[in-house]
Amino acid sequence: xxxxxxxxxxxxxxxxxxxxxxxxxxxxxxxxxxxxxxxxxxxxxxxxxxxxxxxxxxxxxxxxxxxxxxxxxxxxxxxxxxxxxxxxxxxxxxxxxxxxxxxxxxxxxxxxxxxxxxxxxxxxxxxxxxxxxxxxxxxxxxxxxxxxxxxxxxxxxx
Amino acid sequence: xxxxxxxxxxxxxxxxxxxxxxxxxxxxxxxxxxxxxxxxxxxxxxxxxxxxxxxxxxxxxxxxxxxxxxxxxxxxxxxxxxxxxxxxxxxxxxxxxxxxxxxxxxxxxxxxxxxxxxxxxxxxxxxxxxxxxxxxxxxxxxxxxxxxxxxxxxxxxx
DNA sequence: GCATCTGAGTTGGAGATACAAACTCAGCCG
DNA sequence: CGGCTGAGTTTGTATCTCCAACTCAGATGC
Numbered sequence: 301x302x303x304x305x306x307x308x309x310x311x312x313x314x315x316x317x318x319x320x321x322x323x324x325x326x327x328x329x330x331x332x333x334x335x336x337x338x339x340x341x342x343x344x345x346x347x348x349x350x351x352x353x354x355x356x357x358x359x360x361x362x363x364x365x366x367x368x369x370x371x372x373x374x375x376x377x378x379x380x381x382x383x384x385x386x387x388x389x390x391x392x393x394x395x396x397x398x399x400x401x402x403x404x405x406x407x408x409x410x411x412x413x414x415x416x417x418x419x420x421x422x423x424x425x426x427x428x429x430x431x432x433x434x435x436x437x438x439x440x441x442x443x444x445x446x447x448x449x450x451x452x453x454x455x456x457x458x
Numbered sequence: 459x460x461x462x463x464x465x466x467x468x469x470x471x472x473x474x475x476x477x478x479x480x481x482x483x484x485x486x487x488x489x490x491x492x493x494x495x496x497x498x499x500x501x502x503x504x505x506x507x508x509x510x511x512x513x514x515x516x517x518x519x520x521x522x523x524x525x526x527x528x529x530x531x532x533x534x535x536x537x538x539x540x541x542x543x544x545x546x547x548x549x550x551x552x553x554x555x556x557x558x559x560x561x562x563x564x565x566x567x568x569x570x571x572x573x574x575x576x577x578x579x580x581x582x583x584x585x586x587x588x589x590x591x592x593x594x595x596x597x598x599x600x601x602x603x604x605x606x607x608x609x610x611x612x613x614x615x616x
Numbered sequence: 617g618c619a620t621c622t623g624a625g626t627t628g629g630a631g632a633t634a635c636a637a638a639c640t641c642a643g644c645c646g
Numbered sequence: 647c648g649g650c651t652g653a654g655t656t657t658g659t660a661t662c663t664c665c666a667a668c669t670c671a672g673a674t675g676c
Contacts, residue, residue, distance in 0.1 A: 303492045304503045310571050312560025313488050313553060320556070321481040330471050334461045334603060339624050345462045345612070349664050354625060364563075378672090379623070387563050389597050393585050395471060397555040398478070402470025405522075405545050413468050413608040418589035419600040426590070427551050431576035431583045439547050442577040445492060450571040454503070481634095497653050507635045512654060536643095537652070619675085626669070632662085639656070645649085 303445060310452040316394075319363050324348050324356050326398065329384070329391055332366065337381040357382055365391070397427045461603060468610040474552075477521050482506050482514050484556070487542070487549055490524065495539040515540055523549070555585045 308314060320326050327346050336342055343353050360366040365388040372378045384391075396416065403412040416425045429437035437443070466472060478484050485504050494500055501511050518524040523546040530536045542549075554574060561570040574583045587595035595601070 304489075304494055304499060306571070308485065308489075308503050308505065310566065311488070312557045312564065312570055312572070314485060314560075315564040315566075316556040316560040317481060317484040321479065321484055323475060323479040326475040326479055327466065327472060330469070331462075331466075336462060340622085341462060343624090345466050347466065350625065351627085351665095352663065355662095386597070390559060390562065392597060392601075393587055394552070394555040394559055396587055397552040397585060398474040399470040401548055401552055402472075402474040404548065406470065406473040408468065408473075408608045410606075410608040412470055412606055413464070413610065414470070415604045415606050417602045417604055418591070418593060418595065419602050421589060421591045421593060423590035423593070425587055425595055425601055427555065428586050428588055429551055429554055429583055430586055431579060432581035433576070433579045435576055435579060435581070437576065437583055439544070439550060443550075443583055444575045444577050446573045446575055448568075448570055448573050450566045450568040452571065498651085501653090508654065509636095509656085510634060513633095617676100621674075622672095624670090627667085629665095631664080634661070635659085637657090640654085642652095644651090646647100 305453055306447060307452040307454045310450070319359070319365070320391075320394070322356070324352060325360065326395075328353070328356050328360065329365070329388065330395055332382060332384050332388065333392065333395060337383060338379070339382070342382070360388070364388075393427060396425060400426050463611055464605060465610040465612045468608070477517070477523070478549075478552070480514070482510060483518065484553075486511070486514050486518065487523070487546065488553055490540060490542050490546065491550065491553060495541060496537070497540070500540070518546070522546075551585060554583060558584050 320329070324346065327348075328342060331342055331345060336345060339353065339357075342348075342357075343350055346353070348356075357366060357368070361368050361382075364385055366382050367385050368380050368382055370378050371381050399414075399416065417423065418425055431437060478487070482504065485506075486500060489500055489503060494503060497511065497515075500506075500515075501508055504511070506514075515524060515526070519526050519540075522543055524540050525543050526538050526540055528536050529539050557572075557574065575581065576583055589595060
């Protein structure tokens with residue numbers, strides 16, 4: 301059975317892309333990883349429209365990727381901060397994969413702008429593809445997509 | 459210097475997201491990986507509007523991720539097919555990272571829909587984060603972002 | 617006690633995108 | 647010749663994005 305007979309939306313890539321597949325969501329998550337936590341700081345740094353940021357944050361909270369948490373800086377009134385949940389922190393692999401591709405294929409005139417380092421040893425962090433048997437998967441390596449129990453045929457409602 | 463002083467757009471994640479940060483681009487690339495090559499096949503499988511698919515494919519061709527290649531099936535007239543370039547194939551790590559996250563956090567009722575296998579040994583393929591010194595980077599591991607030569611301060615034109 | 621500032625949104629209107637459906641166009645098929 | 651098919655293009659409506667202005671609540675200044 302050809303893969304196109306399976307429903308396009310019932311796919312982990314499609315499910316993830318429904319959340320991150322937008323110009324801003326990815327950048328919001330990136331900034332949250334980098335410790336930006338407040339609405340105005342995100343808005344100014346990203347240059348995103350305020351209403352759009354409101355909607356993106358609400359979506360990410362809905363999806364369990366971000367937590368909206370009240371806090372009170374000493375001597376100030378209570379505010380909210382946005383922090384990644386455990387599920388959100390699991391997106392780091394996705395972020396690093398995007399960064400690796402950009403570094404390799406869109407480096408800019410003076411080379412890549414940032415380097416992600418392991419805090420303990422200072423070495424650069426990158427993504428790798430490996431199979432469960434331990435083989436390294438080079439870009440040219442052939443892979444095979446196998447349908448599992450969660451697969452749905454196109455045109456059927458899950 | 460806080461990271462927010464650096465320009466948000468001068469970032470490999472931002473550069474990659476400008477191309478893939480859209481509901482359809484990611485899915486188009488996914489289907490191209492899976493061997494779907496023709497306009498109508500893509501359009502029907504994804505359920506995307508035809509004009510949007512035209513624009514996405516044009517963007518991906520512009521960005522050097524997809525090649526529009528004429529070909530002639532035996533006994534038919536000449537057509538076009540869309541195939542990934544080397545740069546496009548390098549996006550596999552991104553795709554697998556998205557898939558891994560979806561499998562872990564949005565598996566659906568009956569578990570993940572698909573499994574990606576190494577064709578030679580049959581074992582599942584996943585992404586891993588490692589540092590250049592060989593340490594495995596767990597989700598909780600602290601990392602540090604270091605500005606390089608390509609970095610730009612916010613508000614400056616590159 | 618009142619005016620002001622600031623962080624965090626909400627609202628409103630102009631412009632850009634997305635969508636679905638209809639239309640075009642070229643070549644093959646009977 | 648008339649119809650079919652693959653690959654778009656066009657068109658009109660619905661939705662989303664953007665920007666700017668407005669709101670609101672608590673701290674701050676006087």
